[in-house]
Amino acid sequence: MRVDVVSIFPEYFAPLDLSLIGRARASGTLQLAVHDLRTWTHDVHRTVDDTPYGGGPGMVMRPEPWGEALEALAPPGGNPPRLLVPTPAGAPFTQALAHELAAEPHLLFACGRYEGIDQRVLEHAASRMPVTEVSLGDYVLFGGEVAVLVILEAVTRLLPGVLGNVGSLDDESHAHGLLEAPMYTKPAVWRGQEVPTVLRSGDHGKIARWRRDEALARTVARRPDMIAALPPECLDPRDRAA
Numbered sequence: 001m002r003v004d005v006v007s008i009f010p011e012y013f014a015p016l017d018l019s020l021i022g023r024a025r026a027s028g029t030l031q032l033a034v035h036d037l038r039t040w041t042h043d044v045h046r047t048v049d050d051t052p053y054g055g056g057p058g059m060v061m062r063p064e065p066w067g068e069a070l071e072a073l074a075p076p077g078g079n080p081p082r083l084l085v086p087t088p089a090g091a092p093f094t095q096a097l098a099h100e101l102a103a104e105p106h107l108l109f110a111c112g113r114y115e116g117i118d119q120r121v122l123e124h125a126a127s128r129m130p131v132t133e134v135s136l137g138d139y140v141l142f143g144g145e146v147a148v149l150v151i152l153e154a155v156t157r158l159l160p161g162v163l164g165n166v167g168s169l170d171d172e173s174h175a176h177g178l179l180e181a182p183m184y185t186k187p188a189v190w191r192g193q194e195v196p197t198v199l200r201s202g203d204h205g206k207i208a209r210w211r212r213d214e215a216l217a218r219t220v221a222r223r224p225d226m227i228a229a230l231p232p233e234c235l236d237p238r239d240r241a242a
């Protein structure tokens with residue numbers, strides 16, 4: 001997978017040289033390039049923002065540098081990337097979207113700052129490539145960079161060969177519409193607290209059932225919205241009686 005990121009703070013992405021993402025880059029699974037938006041400015045002050053039409057606080061990112069940047073990184077006529085634009089006004093970023101993005105050959109991330117990017121940039125880009133405005137949640141950051149780091153980690157870990165233990169993806173939170181069950185390791189008793197006996201029984205059927213019940217109970221308690229979204233067939237008949 002090829003990933004291009006455009007930002008006025010490229011140094012935000014230094015952490016992408018570390019750990020599993022760093023290894024994915026070294027192995028060639030992930031080809032990542034970070035670009036400074038100011039590369040596509042032509043004035044002595046390398047200006048990327050201006051005052052908003054209609055008034056209001058703050059500044060808006062000018063369309064010209066963005067237009068040139070997106071044309072340089074997604075040249076007309078080539079196979080277009082999918083453009084991802086983090087914004088508080090975007091669609092929710094979910095594990096399902098992470099899986100969708102992990103199947104894309106080329107992702108292009110546009111990191112907004114200030115009050116955001118002139119909307120015409122996204123509208124013009126949409127005439128040439130798929131554009132997804134995406135939000136991490138109902139809160140507001142200083143800009144898109146942190147959101148891109150989160151999205152890139154969620155997507156990269158789904159790429160073949162990145163996670164050493166592929167099984168880790170099977171029962172993690174959101175893998176099957178539920179939160180994951182609690183996990184334990186040695187010692188069997190720690191500060192007077194004992195690991196649930198069933199997990200030390202060796203009965204894999206009972207263990208699987210316990211984990212399923214715990215996952216369901218956690219999800220009901222913490223994320224009832226996820227329960228409402230579960231397809232009926234996901235709920236065991238015994239659970240329906242609950």
Ligand SMILES: OB(O)c1ccc2cc[nH]c2c1
Nearest residue numbers: 086087112113140141143144
């Ligand atoms: O919260 B966010 O995901 C986010 C994304 C982009 C911009 C641009 C200016 N503030 C932003 C916030």
